[in-house]
Amino acid sequence: MSNPLNINHSGHLTIGGIDTTELAKKYGTPLFIYDVEHIRKNARAFVDTFKKYQVKAQVAYASKAFSSVAMVQVAKQENLSLDVVSQGELYTALKAGFPTEKIHFHGNNKNYDELLMAVNQEIGCIVIDNFHEIELLSTILSDQNKKMDVLIRVTPGIEAHTHDYILTGNEDSKFGFDLSNGQATRAMEQLHTHPYINLKGIHCHIGSQIFETEGFIMAIERVFGTLAEWKDSHAFTCEILNLGGGFGIKYTQEDEPLPLEKYVEALIEEVTKQVNLHDMDFPEIWIEPGRSIVGDTAITLYTIGSTKEIPNVRKYVAVDGGMTDNLRPALYQAKYEAVIANKANEEEVENVSIAGKCCESGDMLIWDIALPKVQPNDILAVFSTGAYGYSMSNHYNRFPKAAVVFVENGKDRLVIKRESYQDVVQNDLSYEEE
Numbered sequence: 001m002s003n004p005l006n007i008n009h010s011g012h013l014t015i016g017g018i019d020t021t022e023l024a025k026k027y028g029t030p031l032f033i034y035d036v037e038h039i040r041k042n043a044r045a046f047v048d049t050f051k052k053y054q055v056k057a058q059v060a061y062a063s064k065a066f067s068s069v070a071m072v073q074v075a076k077q078e079n080l081s082l083d084v085v086s087q088g089e090l091y092t093a094l095k096a097g098f099p100t101e102k103i104h105f106h107g108n109n110k111n112y113d114e115l116l117m118a119v120n121q122e123i124g125c126i127v128i129d130n131f132h133e134i135e136l137l138s139t140i141l142s143d144q145n146k147k148m149d150v151l152i153r154v155t156p157g158i159e160a161h162t163h164d165y166i167l168t169g170n171e172d173s174k175f176g177f178d179l180s181n182g183q184a185t186r187a188m189e190q191l192h193t194h195p196y197i198n199l200k201g202i203h204c205h206i207g208s209q210i211f212e213t214e215g216f217i218m219a220i221e222r223v224f225g226t227l228a229e230w231k232d233s234h235a236f237t238c239e240i241l242n243l244g245g246g247f248g249i250k251y252t253q254e255d256e257p258l259p260l261e262k263y264v265e266a267l268i269e270e271v272t273k274q275v276n277l278h279d280m281d282f283p284e285i286w287i288e289p290g291r292s293i294v295g296d297t298a299i300t301l302y303t304i305g306s307t308k309e310i311p312n313v314r315k316y317v318a319v320d321g322g323m324t325d326n327l328r329p330a331l332y333q334a335k336y337e338a339v340i341a342n343k344a345n346e347e348e349v350e351n352v353s354i355a356g357k358c359c360e361s362g363d364m365l366i367w368d369i370a371l372p373k374v375q376p377n378d379i380l381a382v383f384s385t386g387a388y389g390y391s392m393s394n395h396y397n398r399f400p401k402a403a404v405v406f407v408e409n410g411k412d413r414l415v416i417k418r419e420s421y422q423d424v425v426q427n428d429l430s431y432e433e434e
């Protein structure tokens with residue numbers, strides 16, 4: 001089991017001390033349940049490690065992993081900064097009362113309206129991704145007569161060991177300015193002496209769900225190579241070095257991530273080495289963990305419905321959700337583990353595959369899992385669904401989106417309502433004469 005969950009005297013799975021089958025009855029399924037204490041523990045592992053080594057830092061929660069008003073409020077309570085990548089995530093942050101000066105805005109195609117909103121809200125930093133964005137932002141800032149702190153996002157040319165679709169730091173990437181072909185240097189030259197833009201440093205993010213530290217270390221080495229050139233050629237000082245997110249978590253027994261503290265220690269160690277090597281001041285370090293803050297803190301509950309047994313082939317067990325609430329298995333062949341929440345103590349007696357209910361053969365949540373005898377109305381609990389689950393959920397087949405509940409201190413609280421069919425059709429307009 002990839003989560004610190006327990007089983008109560010009735011043999012039911014609990015989360016944060018609460019019986020998950022009771023939560024399924026109270027809120028219905030599919031249901032995301034987050035253990036908020038666990039979110040806080042993950043956040044503190046990052047923040048406290050920087051404190052321990054007395055390194056000035058910002059830990060920005062990458063809200064793309066799971067953005068909601070309640071989640072952003074937890075990030076605020078934990079003194080995190082916030083990474084947003086769209087006006088929708090920025091709007092959520094504002095609704096949650098998040099301090100705007102601690103918001104960092106990302107994105108490879110930020111448009112005029114998004115940048116204008118960021119400038120008007122006086123957010124902390126924009127991470128510049130391309131030359132078009134420099135032009136747009138310059139126009140907005142000069143029109144508004146305002147200034148903005150920015151970082152340049154660079155692609156360091158690192159092939160991190162992860163799924164191709166979640167690799168971002170390699171050369172052939174849609175994100176950022178290339179380090180090796182001079183793009184990043186051209187961007188620095190445009191921004192270094194800009195009248196409205198304060199270039200504070202560099203950002204790089206090498207990918208997601210990464211288990212080792214080598215990729216981060218190589219990226220830091222390359223970034224410092226460039227920073228050393230910029231220091232000599234333009235007397236450029238890097239005040240802020242943002243090393244992105246990407247720290248891996250445990251989905252299944254096969255996954256062996258490092259303790260979160262170890263990632264931070266490796267970053268600090270390499271930055272220390274590089275500043276000494278190049279005789280530079282130690283920059284403020286920013287990181288942007290998303291998955292590693294929320295991923296292993298949540299489960300999804302489903303109700304089991306139909307089964308289909310194909311003799312000598314497999315047994316399909318269908319649940320009342322699927323690729324609408326968890327796109328990751330279909331998109332990345334991501335693997336998950338699960339138990340039957342109302343039979344958490346029972347012996348596993350059959351090997352089954354868990355199917356969703358969308359009209360799509362690829363709508364499978366788990367291939368081949370050993371479970372106790374499965375019956376209709378059993379509650380299936382899938383572990384480690386806190387990141388990129390709800391946030392990537394969709395309306396395929398016009399299924400309403402699931403509900404989200406937070407548990408903490410033995411109490412449960414609804415933080416995102418289940419959508420109704422009315423919600424699903426709310427923007428539809430009639431094509432018939434009134």
Ligand SMILES: Cc1ncc(COP(=O)(O)O)c(C=O)c1O
Pocket residue numbers: 062065083106168205207208209244245246247288289290291292387
């Ligand atoms: C720029 C940037 N920062 C942070 C993240 C968060 O990554 P993760 O959820 O793997 O920590 C991502 C996503 O990969 C990203 O693209």
Ligand SMILES: N[C@@H](CCCC[NH3+])C(=O)O
Pocket residue numbers: 064166168208209328387388
């Ligand atoms: N959505 C992806 C990760 C993308 C990270 C954002 N750059 C996942 O589920 O693994």
